[in-house]
Amino acid sequence: MMMLALLGFGTVLTFIALIMTRRLSAVVALVSIPVLFGLIAGAGAGLGEMMLKGVADVTPVAVMLSFAVLYFAVMMDAGLFDPLVRRTVRMVGNDPMRVSIGTVALGSLVSVDGDGTTTALIVISTMLPIYHAVRMNPMILATLLALTNAVMNFVPWGGPSARAAAALKVDLVHDIFVPMLPAMILTLIGIFVLAWHFGRMERRRLNWSPSAPQPTKARDDEVVPPERRPRLIWFNLALTIALMVSMMTGVAPPPALMMIAFAIALTVNYPSLKEQRARMEQHAFNVVMVVALMFAAGSFTGIVAGTGMLDAMAASLLHVVPPALGPYLASLTALLSMPMTFLMSNDAYYFGIVPVIAQTAASFGIPPEAIARASLVGQPVHSFSPLLAAVYLAAGLLRLEVGDVQRFALRYAVLTSLFLLAMLLLTGALPLWV
Structure with a gap:
């Protein structure tokens, strides 16, 4: 499980690094990087079916x-x-x-x-x-x-x-x-x-x-x-x-x-x-770019999910927070939602990660609705996730490179998420601790 988690994070981080440094185009990176790490994970001949399933989903x-x-x-x-x-x-x-x-x-x-x-x-x-x-x-x-x-x-x-x-x-x-x-x-x-x-x-x-x-x-x-x-x-x-x-x-x-x-x-x-x-x-041109990027992103998620990397990443992330920090899980969830939603899809995060966090938080007296609100804090950062189709659509219409947009905008996205967290704490919508 740990090896799959490491391969999963390696897949995502390698992909992000390559497109942000403009070493590869987004389409090429979305297809080739997960195939490479999938082969290392031992998926072998099953990669083709995983890719087609991911493409069919999108x-x-x-x-x-x-x-x-x-x-x-x-x-x-x-x-x-x-x-x-x-x-x-x-x-x-x-x-x-x-x-x-x-x-x-x-x-x-x-x-x-x-x-x-x-x-x-x-x-x-x-x-x-x-x-x-x-x-x-x-x-x-x-x-x-x-x-x-x-x-x-x-x-x-x-x-x-x-x-x-x-x-x-x-x-x-x-x-x-x-x-x-x-x-x-x-x-x-x-x-x-x-x-x-x-x-x-x-x-x-x-x-x-x-x-x-x-x-x-x-x-x-x-x-x-x-x-x-x-x-x-x-x-x-x-x-x-x-x-x-x-x-x-x-x-x-x-x-x-x-x-x-x-x-x-x-x-x-x-x-x-x-x-x-x-x-x-x-x-x-715009249509071809959007469709190619969408199908490439589907191939990416198909391999990451099909090899078990996605589940392994989700499980490993839950061990980042020590038990002593349990009473602060609501505010910690808000902070962790930024990197989590940037590195994975909303479906994987909300249906795979958030329920487990909420179950753990309940033992410390934190209601599920607080975790639900906290999980939304990272959405400004998620709006620039390399796994989000709208990023490629906007970049294509603006004739900009996705990596250039991320380098310019991510700092402001993080500040917006932190400001949102501060406002939630200030208005009482989110407890700092229980």
Whole structure:
């Protein structure tokens, strides 16, 4: 068991080191590193089946992401987001501080649906042209977007909160969300402060002044690009709202809904085969990158889980905390959630690690709902995990390397998690000890 745990940590750490130092691309590292360590673990011929099982597990998500990229690309080409961009531009102008603060404001509104993928697609589609026009660092957009979405994802229909409640069998709204709400609001305010800091930093770097020209300001008389479909904006808006409502209400599986919506959007906005082919070719690179990364990540998790490395890592991590620190397990769980959620998926953490921690904490009088809230503290750090599909999606849309984004953003993610922990302790949502 110890050997499997060491191999598991070696797999994850080697992968992280290689992509953060840019020695290998994410796709190559996701496929080759676990195969190498799987061979060392003696998995041998079974690796192929493990890889295919992992790929099969992520196939629905990969399908949804690929058609989501195409759908929102068509919406962007057709001009659905143009009014939102113009309104945002009018508010933020060319001031880097307003742009960074506007990123958090827009991200917090779009994140209400609890879907990180949708948030990334809409916010990046809206804000990236402004960042380019103002010449701001797109790393700031990636950082603020991920941190905002991580905090807003504590809503009851968000993935982490739902997993914590299901794993510990506690009430999602009354035991998790409501006690965390004050700390969640205060942490969101803290992210606005971080955006203000980024804005000041960019003002100095760009030598910005209030009298500077405003290159981002849209003109009403500017030439409309030929691919735009301004007359179809209300149809596109209704279709997008219907898609979001259908996904939230569970009318059909999300991948199926996204495929249907894309087919309708492409046919209505670009009825000729030539136009459809042009739109598909325009965005083929992003789709290929997202799908390749998703399948590679599925192969990675398939091997790590299939060889038993994942279970061994989970068991070994539980022995890190000495029994004398039992009364502090709630706050310690919050601290450990940062590296744990960075190194493993939410499913592995919430369904494999958290229940065992909660069972141990119960012997010290710590209620399960406290452990559930503590387990969410690491989500800002998790938002940059190399095992998270949204990281690759955002990096692909921004044309950035994942390792570069992690090097820039992780320090701010750790600070955000620590700030969230402080607010939970301050508001009484989390006990320091019992």
